[in-house]
Amino acid sequence: MAMDINYDFESLEILEPTRKVIKEMRFKKMTEVQARIIPHLLAGYNVLGTAKTGLGKTLAFLILAIELLHSQIFGIMILDKWRFKN
Numbered sequence: 280m281a282m283d284i285n286y287d288f289e290s291l292e293i294l295e296p297t298r299k300v301i302k303e304m305r306f307k308k309m310t311e312v313q314a315r316i317i318p319h320l321l322a323g324y325n326v327l328g329t330a331k332t333g334l335g336k337t338l339a340f341l342i343l344a345i346e347l348l349h350s351q352i353f354g355i356m357i358l359d360k361w362r363f364k365n
């Protein structure tokens with residue numbers, strides 16, 4: 280049975296400043312990887328997700344990072360991959 284996925288940014292339990300930032304980006308709906316991952320990250324789970332390039336993975340983890348920065352409890356260190364092309 281298919282799991283119901285909520286693609287609305289409004290459905291996320293996030294702080295008002297984070298909501299404002301998302302509004303300013305003018306994104307209408309979450310992409311699938313965002314909708315599947317972000318609610319679990321916000322609930323405090325560690326999540327490993329994959330999706331093809333350009334499908335919104337970066338925002339998926341950045342929303343949690345922004346939330347944590349607003350809480351002023353944490354600093355954030357992001358380790359990202361580097362691609363080298365010849």
Ligand SMILES: Nc1ncnc2c1ncn2[C@@H]1O[C@H](COP(=O)(O)OP(=O)(O)OP(=O)(O)O)[C@@H](O)[C@H]1O
Nearest residue numbers: 306307308309310330331332333334335336337338
């Ligand atoms: N919900 C959304 N709606 C519309 N555009 C979005 C959404 N989320 C992200 N984008 C835009 O889609 C583009 C690709 O997003 P992003 O860089 O997060 O993808 P990615 O999966 O992390 O890619 P890569 O694997 O190459 O790092 C960016 O321009 C980003 O601003």
